[in-house]
Amino acid sequence: MNPPAISVHSLVKRYEDLTAVDGIQFSVPQGICLGLLGPNGAGKTTTIEILEGLLDRDAGTVEILGKNWSSHGDWLRERIGVQLQDTRFPEKLTVTEILRLFRSLYKKGRDPEEVLGVVGLEEKRDTRTIKLSGGQQQRLALGCALINQPDILFLDEPTTGLDPQARRRVWDVVEQFKAGGGTVLLTTHYMDEAERLSDQLVIMDHGKIIAEGTPEEIIGSLNAENIIAFALEDGGAPSLELETIPGVLTVRSGDVIELVVSKTNQALPTLLDRIRKQELEVADLRLHRPTLEDVFVSLTGRNLRES
Amino acid sequence: MSQIKELTRSRFLLFIREPEAMFWVFLFPVVLALVLSFAFQNRGVNEANVGYVEGQLSTEWVQALEADSLIHLIAFEDTVLAARKLRSGAVAVMVSGENPNLHLNYDPTRPESEIAQMRITNRLQAQEGRQDVVLTETTETTEHGSRYIDFLLPGLLGMNLMGTSIWGTGFPIVEMRQKKLLKRFLVTPMKKTSFLLAQILSRFGFLVAEVIVITAFGVFLLGVPFRGSIITFSILSFLGAISLAGIGLLVASRAKTIEGVSGIMNFVMMPMWLFSGVFFSYENFPEAFHPVFRLLPLTALNDGLRRLMLEGDGIQTMGLEISVLTVWAILSFVAALKIFRWK
Numbered sequence: 001m002n003p004p005a006i007s008v009h010s011l012v013k014r015y016e017d018l019t020a021v022d023g024i025q026f027s028v029p030q031g032i033c034l035g036l037l038g039p040n041g042a043g044k045t046t047t048i049e050i051l052e053g054l055l056d057r058d059a060g061t062v063e064i065l066g067k068n069w070s071s072h073g074d075w076l077r078e079r080i081g082v083q084l085q086d087t088r089f090p091e092k093l094t095v096t097e098i099l100r101l102f103r104s105l106y107k108k109g110r111d112p113e114e115v116l117g118v119v120g121l122e123e124k125r126d127t128r129t130i131k132l133s134g135g136q137q138q139r140l141a142l143g144c145a146l147i148n149q150p151d152i153l154f155l156d157e158p159t160t161g162l163d164p165q166a167r168r169r170v171w172d173v174v175e176q177f178k179a180g181g182g183t184v185l186l187t188t189h190y191m192d193e194a195e196r197l198s199d200q201l202v203i204m205d206h207g208k209i210i211a212e213g214t215p216e217e218i219i220g221s222l223n224a225e226n227i228i229a230f231a232l233e234d235g236g237a238p239s240l241e242l243e244t245i246p247g248v249l250t251v252r253s254g255d256v257i258e259l260v261v262s263k264t265n266q267a268l269p270t271l272l273d274r275i276r277k278q279e280l281e282v283a284d285l286r287l288h289r290p291t292l293e294d295v296f297v298s299l300t301g302r303n304l305r306e307s
Numbered sequence: 308m309s310q311i312k313e314l315t316r317s318r319f320l321l322f323i324r325e326p327e328a329m330f331w332v333f334l335f336p337v338v339l340a341l342v343l344s345f346a347f348q349n350r351g352v353n354e355a356n357v358g359y360v361e362g363q364l365s366t367e368w369v370q371a372l373e374a375d376s377l378i379h380l381i382a383f384e385d386t387v388l389a390a391r392k393l394r395s396g397a398v399a400v401m402v403s404g405e406n407p408n409l410h411l412n413y414d415p416t417r418p419e420s421e422i423a424q425m426r427i428t429n430r431l432q433a434q435e436g437r438q439d440v441v442l443t444e445t446t447e448t449t450e451h452g453s454r455y456i457d458f459l460l461p462g463l464l465g466m467n468l469m470g471t472s473i474w475g476t477g478f479p480i481v482e483m484r485q486k487k488l489l490k491r492f493l494v495t496p497m498k499k500t501s502f503l504l505a506q507i508l509s510r511f512g513f514l515v516a517e518v519i520v521i522t523a524f525g526v527f528l529l530g531v532p533f534r535g536s537i538i539t540f541s542i543l544s545f546l547g548a549i550s551l552a553g554i555g556l557l558v559a560s561r562a563k564t565i566e567g568v569s570g571i572m573n574f575v576m577m578p579m580w581l582f583s584g585v586f587f588s589y590e591n592f593p594e595a596f597h598p599v600f601r602l603l604p605l606t607a608l609n610d611g612l613r614r615l616m617l618e619g620d621g622i623q624t625m626g627l628e629i630s631v632l633t634v635w636a637i638l639s640f641v642a643a644l645k646i647f648r649w650k
Contacts, residue, residue: 052494054650077496084494088486092324093317104313105495144491 003066005030005152005183006051011060013046013207020046022207023060028200030151033174033184035198037191037292039302043207044187045085048156051185052082065151078106081150083141085157091130095121098129099143106148119143119173135166142173152183159193171196191292203296210299215292222298224249224290228259228268233281240278245270250298256284260298310497314505319512321479328475332513336467336521343463343586344456344529354379355423358398360389365405371434372402377426399423406435457532460525461612462585467521468544469551469579469605471513473572476506476555481568489649503644507552514548534619542622543615546632547608553639554604560647579605584613607631 006028013021021043028034036044049055051062053069053076062068064076089098099112116122119139124132132140138158145153155174159167174197178184188194194201195215203211203218211218242251247263247270261267264287275282297303322328357372358381372380381398383389392398393412399420401412409431413420483489492502522540525531533540558575562568582589582596583605589597600606611628614620622629 054490054493074496077494080494082491082494084487084491087488087491089488090317090321090483090486092321097317097320101313101317102495104310105492105497107496148495 002030003063004028005065006034006185007061007063008047008051009061011047011050011062012058013043013050013055014058019207021050021057024202024204024207024209025060026202026209026212028183028185030183031178031181032199033178033186033197034200034202035194036185036187036202036204037189037194037198037296038187038204039189039296041206042204044189044204045156046207047204048154048185048187052080052154053077078108078148079151081145081148081153083138083145083153083155083158085160087141089129089137089140092128094126094128095132095140095143096125098140099147102144102147109148110146112147115143115147118146118176120169133166135162135169138162138166138170139173142170146173146177150182152185153177155184155186157187157189159188159190167193191296195292201292203292203299205296205300211295218292218295219290222249222260222290222295223262224260224294225262226264227288227290227294228261228264228271229256229284229286229288230259230271230282231256231284232275233283240271240274242271245274252297252301258294258297260290260294310501311505311508314497314502315509318479318505318509322475322509322513331474332467332471332517333520336463336517337524340456340460340463340521340525340529343459355399355419355426356381356397357423357427358383358389358392358401359403360384360386360401363403367434368402368405368409368431371430372427375426375430378423378430400427402427456525456529457617458588458613459586460521460529460531461616462583462609464518464521464525464544465547465583465605465609465612466580466585467517468514468547468608469576471517472510472548472551473555473558473576475510475513476552477559477562477568477572478565480506480556480559481562481565484563484648484650485565487650493649499644499647499649503556503640503647506556507549507640510548510552511545514544518544531616533616535615536621539622539625540612540615543608543611543625543628543632546629546636547604547611550604550632550635550639551608553636553643556643557639557646560643563648579603582606584609601627602631604632604635 004027006026008027009025011021011024012019024043024047026034036047038044046055050057051064053073065079067076069076093101096112096116099115103109103112116125119142121136121139121143124136129137129140142155142158145155153174158174159170162170171193174184174186178197184197186194186197198215201212201215201218202209211221213221242248242257242259245259245267247261247265247267249260249262252258252260259267259271268287293303354377356379359369360383369380372378381392383392389398389401393401396417399413399417400423402410403412404410409428411424411427413424415421480489522533526533554575558571559568562571579585582592582600583603584600585605589600589606592600601610607628611625614624
């Protein structure tokens with residue numbers, strides 16, 4: 001039987017006055033994409049860099065393809081592909097030159113020409129990297145990560161700072177790799193990226209895992225049917241006694257008030273009824289299905305984008 | 308495809324795509340040699356400025372001194388101005404008097420004043436009837452190899468090799484560290500020695516061009532002698548470049564910023580600019596220090612190149628120089644590999 005692509009037990013990493021990773025464990029079967037989702041500072045990058053063999057751990061065990069870094073470092077490096085956060089390539093080398101360089105570092109791998117096609121940079125083959133857009137540079141980084149035909153692809157925030165179209169092109173490359181049977185470990189603080197690419201999710205906060213499972217399972221753990229978000233003309237809603245509305249699970253106050261509801265057909269009419277009786281004016285009212293963002297907020301009281 | 312080959316190739320491409328680097332490597336030393344050889348050219352004995360105050364030097368003597376082709380006689384209207392010109396060095400000697408009393412005013416520590424004063428004395432003594440008792444016969448020799456430019460060019464070549472080796476190796480490494488490219492290489496199976504070796508090897512392509520341009524310029528345009536063997540010359544330049552590139556590697560092995568590494572580079576190169584005999588011989592410093600200076604890699608390179616070019620010395624006389632360069636090359640490479648910061 002194949003060993004899991006990645007398995008992590010009781011992993012701990014401490015910096016001087018901070019425990020960046022605090023006893024996490026998870027396992028990634030071969031051929032799936034695991035997303036590590038969390039806000040900045042959650043410990044995602046520290047975790048992925050330990051798995052890539054870049055950082056030493058303070059406690060716990062890490063196995064990649066059933067091997068560990070201390071005894072099989074070079075064997076593993078031949079079999080992983082890595083895209084780090086903000087690596088910048090030499091400005092005056094061309095796309096093909098960079099791919100050739102990276103290809104030369106591995107015993108086995110693909111022809112740079114073929115990889116140009118995979119990441120959609122054929123037309124930019126002789127362009128110097130300084131002339132590439134952010135999305136093209138990111139696809140070049142992906143090309144370098146794929147040049148050795150890796151078994152596992154590590155991506156650290158692959159689309160941060162890119163526009164929507166450029167993000168989709170990066171996602172296409174990753175999905176193509178998955179379709180070929182590859183394993184992916186991805187960190188991100190975008191829930192749409194996590195939902196789109198990941199088969200399994202691990203949500204981290206302050207170095208700990210606060211939720212895990214498939215995106216559906218994690219969202220299902222809220223037991224929520226819908227989220228009602230509304231705002232009133234004159235701000236707050238002190239007299240509405242929202243907690244007592246039937247079908248409301250939790251209330252989050254703010255400029256926009258959010259109600260996590262299990263029974264929309266009871267909660268919504270009651271809410272509107274109370275607003276009408278108090279003669280308040282509705283400025284905004286929305287209803288949406290719960291998302292990973294809502295799970296994160298209800299677990300931590302903060303948004304993913306806040307650090 | 309071999310790692311070293313591709314790493315070397317990309318490093319080399321990056322260099323030739325950097326126009327500023329081309330300037331510093333090729334044009335700068337040539338311009339420097341031109342300017343310095345012009346400023347320090349051997350003009351023989353210069354015409355000396357000799358001053359007198361009107362009315363204080365007899366007419367016969369004024370005529371006698373004006374007839375001397377190496378004396379430029381200047382008349383002053385008053386003593387104050389004349390004294391000031393003498394103090395400032397614009398005038399080498401102030402002369403006054405009439406036969407039989409000659410009075411000379413000059414600073415004996417200034418060579419040109421001393422020469423001018425002897426010339427004036429001889430001239431006026433002869434004019435007033437002194438007879439020479441010894442017949443002097445002179446043979447004049449001007450042979451290439453003794454001019455300042457002859458001394459300078461090998462030193463300039465050494466200094467340029469040092470600059471391009473240390474800058475050319477050090478700066479790109481720090482830049483790659485800043486761009487996290489070194490960190491990216493760390494997650495590939497790249498051998499660390501391959502990477503560091505490639506940084507040194509990539510220097511050789513332009514090393515050859517650099518040495519040829521500067522040497523050919525000196526030998527063919529400025530007439531600097533080249534008396535030794537080309538093979539020994541190549542070995543010396545090659546070893547010099549390796550050991551200095553090794554030092555560049557070491558200098559850049561920890562630094563995180565360009566500013567930081569610039570400081571270390573200046574700190575490392577400054578003593579060699581001064582004590583390795585680039586612009587002037589280190590023989591000017593007390594002899595007790597010479598053994599220490601000879602252990603500097605640039606001193607070894609400059610001494611070797613200079614003896615080879617000017618005196619035609621062979622490799623069998625350069626044991627010290629070759630050993631010093633080899634030891635520096637090995638030590639700096641091993642030390643750099645050990646302390647190198649990849650992240």
